[in-house]
Amino acid sequence: MAITKVQVNTEYGKCVLEESRVVLTLPGAGENAKPICRFVHISDSHMVVSRPEDSPEIIEKVAHTRKFWNQFTDIRAELPDGSERRLDLMEVNYAVAERIRELSPDGVFITGDAVDNPSVSNYITLGEYMDSLGTKCFISLGNHDCPEEDSDDSTRAAYDSVMGKRDDVMIDTVCGIDIVSVFDGYGTVTAKETEILRKQLERGRPTVVLLHAPVKTLSVEEPARRSWGDDLSHWIVGSDGQSQECLDFVRLINENKDNILAVFSGHVHLASGGGEAEDQGESFSEDEVLQYTAHPAFMGFLRVIDIVG
Ligand SMILES: [Fe+2]
Known part of the structure; x- marks a missing residue:
């Protein structure tokens, strides 16, 4: 999982982002495997905006939240006059x-x-953002994404209009690759979700799994522990102390690692995958599924996934 710096020209000026590059090969592809398709993985954008028509309380809360997240991002734009400005x-x-x-x-x-x-x-901003990308977006919902019990009707309507009708497991196909988006936003899954995934995997098709919280693999466990401490039960599916459903889900994923090209996830706000960051305690087991987690997009991180076969 090589991470490189890429320069992008934006309306704010030139800035440098971090880009992870991953090449996945379809099972059975020979040495002459050719490019089939390309995906980009982003996570944890934490978009937070206000509009002039929002109440003063909301406008103030948004400003406060942006200030909080801005502590963690340090992307600078180089302006035409050579000066720099730190981006929000x-x-x-x-x-x-x-x-x-x-x-x-x-x-x-x-x-x-x-x-x-x-x-x-x-939600309106997220909808406009996704439209602006000019390609289809596949979302695994996170713990910040859904309306809450006290959300009003207009908030729920905005969510529905952006997300459409969603099931806890969504399956789409692009270029012959099945993309399975699982709702594990709170770090847990249900027996029903596991059953749907089991049926999908029985089809034996090349599959990519999208989660918000990662599944427990060596590649993410130690890096996550360093960031979030020893109790990872709210961070990683299949962690100690979680339900049998969660353990079954992770076992199912690992048992089908040959059909699963990779799992892509976020939530832990760190980039891991492939066992290549040994200096950060990251490891990799041949018995486990290949999984990649992402730094937040608002910190200027994205991952390019080229699939060959
Ligand atoms: Fe997050």
């Missing part, structure tokens, strides 16, 4: 969009926390 998280998200348009992928994997909290303004 939404400006970074739009710079990532610019890079995605340059890459012209066959689809974009959005692994959750696309918005920071449920609001009409955030």
Whole structure:
């Protein structure tokens, strides 16, 4: 999982993003495997915006939240006069969009926390953002994405209009690759979701699985522990202390690792995958599915996935 720096020209000026490159090979492909399709993976954009018609309380809350997330991002735009300006998280998200348009992928994997909290303004912005990418987006919902119990009707309507009718497991096909988006936004899955995934995997088709919270693999476990401590039960599906359903789900994924090209996930706000970051305690087992997690998009991170076969 090589991570390189890429320069992007944006309306704010030139800025540099971090780009992870992954090549996945279809089972049975020979040495002469040719490119089949390209996807981009982004996660945890945490889009948070207000509109002039929002209440003063919401406008203030949005400003406060942006200030919080902006602590973690340090992407600078170089202006035409040679000076620099530090970008706000939404400006970074739009710079990532610019890079995605340059890459012209066959689809974009959005692994959750696309918005920071449920609001009409955030959902409208997310819808416009996805439209601007010029390709289909596949979303695994995160714990920040869904309307909450006290969300009003207009917020729910905005969510519905952007997300459409969603099931807990969504299956789409692009270029012969099945994309399975599972709702594990709170770090857990249900027996029903496991059953749907089992049926899908029995078809023996090349499959990519999208989750918000990663499944427990060596590649993510130690890096996540460093960021979030020893109790990973809210961070990783299949962690110690989780339900049998979650353990069954992870076992199912690992048992079918030959059909699953890779799992892509977010939530932990760190980039891991392939066991290549040994200096960060990252490891890899041949018995486990290949999984990649992502730094937040608002920190200027994206992943390019080229599938060959
Ligand atoms: Fe997040």
